[in-house]
Amino acid sequence: MPRLIQMYITQVIIGFGVSALFVGLLLWLNVANLWHLISTSNVGFVAVLMLWIFNGIVFAGVQFSIAIMRLSDDDTPGGGKRQTQMTPDLVPLTVPAENDSQTLLKKRLQR
DSSP: OOHHHHHHHHHHHHHHHHHHHHHHHHHHTTGGGHHHHHHTSTTHHHHHHHHHHHHHHHHHHHHHHHHHHTTOOOOSOOSTTOOOOOOOOOOOOOOOOOOOHHHHHHHHHHO
16 A cells, blocks of 8 residues: 555544544533433434544544645755845835814815
């Protein structure tokens, strides 16, 4: 079996294991009264199964993504040339302003 496929299967198993732990904690801590909803419903098993599978898909994807990103073999030095950043000089500007609010109101009403 190719190494990448073997790694994918391993990460999916880990992701679904984390999902089972997460769903177990959700039920044990009774988040949003979830334990009561599931235990008193006749389709509670289906709800738990769906919660586990959908969270398993998410956690498996995240687990595999992290594993892939950690595979990089980058031997080149990174970070650019370490040049100083050029910043422009600040120049003060004068802006004419009118203090008369009646004049401003008249100008706006004429538009």
